[in-house]
Amino acid sequence: MRRDLIAAKECSIARAIAAIGDPWSLLLIREAHGGETRFAGFKKTMGAQPSVVSDRLKRLVDIGVLERHEYSSHPPRFEYRLTTMGDDLFPVLIALNTWGDAYLSGDAGPPLVYRHDRCGHAADATVVCGHCRAELAPGDVTAEPGPGSAKGVDE
């Protein structure tokens, strides 16, 4: 996977991919957003080998997406809770969900509907510009060097 090479790119998309863009990490983050907190639960809902679950839990704790809490001391048992950094992956999940609904549901339609509790309608998640609130489509944005760019600093 060469996470190091991907992460070294001057691009937050590449860095995010290197951090959490593998199937088991993404699936684990999905389960955590669904309320799962415990090793046995992740193992069951993900259908993954224990070693895979341990590896991804450790990695996500190291990155800062999850926090490990001891919930029983005799014997020691731990649960894994999303941090704010983990909560903030919600837009990634909802964007994957919208795309999967549109293209991977077949004739039957979406397997799940996410209802927006506040307005009562299906959420139909949409990405908008945070400034003008217009919907963002490919071609609507132009990449420029930012403050963290080697080039940007001198320009």
Added chain:
Amino acid sequence: MRRDLIAAKECSIARAIAAIGDPWSLLLIREAHGGETRFAGFKKTMGAQPSVVSDRLKRLVDIGVLERHEYSSHPPRFEYRLTTMGDDLFPVLIALNTWGDAYLSGDAGPPLVYRHDRCGHAADATVVCGHCRAELAPGDVTAEPGPGSAKGVDE
């Protein structure tokens, strides 16, 4: 990776992860959104082995994210263009970018800024409810069986 098991879940997020949720597929989709269309270009910008690039290009064509076009017949040469299905992965990329900007940029700040051409401000992509346009946060939505759910059909 057991894509088959992940894809079988009754969840569009899991299906999307199984389809395109691996580092090289995601990175290739990023490059395609950046305008790359040719094998040699993908190989160079991704820093991946030729076999990895071939495998992911074929897979993304099979899924329907890319279309393969012959642009030269002597010798035969091909380019790969995003389909509408591929264009519609833009919200996933922009959501990864927002998260990477926030958490993986360090003190320097984001390496790139995506300017919204229409309003002229940094896009600061935000996920909103398509109905009421309120910003969506974790806990704001409730999953219900949809039309494509085995349970949903009888309920």
